Amino acid sequence: xxSTNLYKGSLVTIILKLLNEHDKMYGYEIxxxxxxxxxxxxxxxxxxxxxxxHKLKAKGLLDVEISRIGNRVRKYYRxxxxxxxxxxxxxxxxxxxxxxxxxxxxxxxxxx
Amino acid sequence: xxSTNLYKGSLVTIILKLLNEHDKMYGYEIxxxxxxxxxxxxxxxxxxxxxxxHKLKAKGLLDVEISRIGNRVRKYYRxxxxxxxxxxxxxxxxxxxxxxxxxxxxxxxxxx
DNA sequence: TTATTATGCATAATTTTCTTATATATTACT
DNA sequence: AGTAATATATAAGAAAATTATGCATAATAA
Numbered sequence: 001x002x003s004t005n006l007y008k009g010s011l012v013t014i015i016l017k018l019l020n021e022h023d024k025m026y027g028y029e030i031x032x033x034x035x036x037x038x039x040x041x042x043x044x045x046x047x048x049x050x051x052x053x054h055k056l057k058a059k060g061l062l063d064v065e066i067s068r069i070g071n072r073v074r075k076y077y078r079x080x081x082x083x084x085x086x087x088x089x090x091x092x093x094x095x096x097x098x099x100x101x102x103x104x105x106x107x108x109x110x111x112x
Numbered sequence: 113x114x115s116t117n118l119y120k121g122s123l124v125t126i127i128l129k130l131l132n133e134h135d136k137m138y139g140y141e142i143x144x145x146x147x148x149x150x151x152x153x154x155x156x157x158x159x160x161x162x163x164x165x166h167k168l169k170a171k172g173l174l175d176v177e178i179s180r181i182g183n184r185v186r187k188y189y190r191x192x193x194x195x196x197x198x199x200x201x202x203x204x205x206x207x208x209x210x211x212x213x214x215x216x217x218x219x220x221x222x223x224x
Numbered sequence: 225t226t227a228t229t230a231t232g233c234a235t236a237a238t239t240t241t242c243t244t245a246t247a248t249a250t251t252a253c254t
Numbered sequence: 255a256g257t258a259a260t261a262t263a264t265a266a267g268a269a270a271a272t273t274a275t276g277c278a279t280a281a282t283a284a
Contacts, residue, residue, distance in 0.1 A: 007209055008120040008241045008270075017217050028261050037222055038212040048242055050263055072250050072261060091217060097119055098210055100150040105129050105203060110149055120241070120270050140232050160271055162234060184232060184279050 011044070011052050013094050016061070016079070016087040024065065024078040027053060053077060061086050123156070123164050125206050128173070128191070128199040136177065136190040139165060165189060173198050 018030055025033070031044045053075075056062045061083035065076040079087065102109040130142055137145070143156045165187075168174045173195035177188040191199065214221040 007122060010119060010213060011241080014213075014216050021219070026261080027263095028259095032260095034216065037215050041208065042212050042216075045243065046262075047244070047264080052241085054263090069261095070250075074261070094213065094217060096153065098213070100154050101122060101126075101206065101210070103149050104126050104146065104154075105206060107133070123270080138232080140230095144231095157272065158233075159235080159273070159275095164270085166234090181232095182279075186232070 010094070011048055012056065013090040014044075015049075015052060015056065016083065016090055019062070019077060019079050020084065020087045024076045026067075026074045026076050028074075056083070122206070123160055124168065125202040126156075127161075127164060127168065128195065128202055131174070131189060131191050132196065132199045136188045138179075138186045138188050140186075168195070 014034060015030060018033055019025055022033075027046070027049055031046070031049060034042055034044050053062065057064055057077070059082075061080055062077045063080055065078070067074045067076055099109075126146060127142060130145055131137055134145075139158070139161055143158070143161060146154055146156050165174065169176055169189070171194075173192055174189045175192055177190070179186045179188055211221075
C-alpha cells in the first residue's frame with residue numbers, strides 16, 4: 001500500500017473481498033477500485049499486488065483467465081471454491097481484528 | 113501478536129494508547145492488559161514487544177524508569193511529550209484505516 | 225521439597241509482507 | 255512527438271512480525 005502505508009496483512013483480504021463482489025477482475029482494475037472506494041486514501045502498489053495475486057493462484061484460491069484487448073494482455077482473476085471459503089474466513093478475521101482494536105483503543109468498546 | 117497473527121503495524125498504536133491511558137506501564141503488564149481487554153484473542157509476543165519498546169524509547173517517544181520489586185527488575189515506560197503527540201496521530205491513522213477497510217469490505221459503508 | 229507455572233526482560237534467526245525501483249509494452253491524449 | 259494512462263512483472267531492500275532461545279526471580283502445586 002502506498003501513501004498511507006499501513007497494516008500489513010490486509011491486502012489479501014481486500015483482494016479476496018473485491019473478487020467475491022465482482023466475480024472477475026484484473027490487477028490494474030483492483031488498484032483502481034481500491035483508489036475509488038477509499039477516495040485515494042489507500043493505493044495498492046504493483047510490487048505488492050502482483051506477487052499477492054500469484055501467491056493466491058499458487059495456493060489454489062484464484063483461477064486466471066488471460067484475455068487480449070487489442071494487443072494488450074489482461075489477466076482476469078476469479079475465486080475458486082476454496083477461495084470463496086477463504087474469503088469468509090478472512091472477513092471474519094478482519095471483523096475480529098477491528099473489534100479487538102476498538103476495544104484496545106476506545107475504552108467505551110470494552111466488555112460487551 | 114500471537115494466535116491471531118494479524119495486521120503488522122498496529123503494535124505501536126496499542127502500546128502508545130495503553131500508555132496514554134495508564135500513565136506508566138511495564139512490558140509484561142502491557143501483555144497482560146492486551147490479553148485481558150481482548151479476552152485472550154490478541155496476545156503480544158515478547159519478541160515483538162520489547163524491541164518495539166526500545167525503538168520507541170530510542171525515538172524519544174517514551175521514557176524509562178527502572179524499578180526493583182524485591183530482586184526482580186521492572187522497567188516502567190511512560191509517554192514523553194512527543195510520544196503523546198504521536199499517539200494522537202497513530203489513533204487517527206487507525207480510525208482512518210478502519211474506515212477504509214470497512215468501505216472496502218462492506219458496500220454499505222461506501223460513499224458517506 | 226521439588227517441579228511447574230507465572231513473572232520479567234532480552235536478543236538472534238528467520239519469515240512474512242510490504243515499499244521502492246526497475247523493466248517492458250500498448251494505447252490515449254495534448 | 256512526448257507524456258500520461260493502462261497493464262503486468264520481478265528484484266532488492268526494509269519493516270515488523272514470529273519463533274526460538276536464554277536468563278533469572280517468585281509463587282504455587284505435586
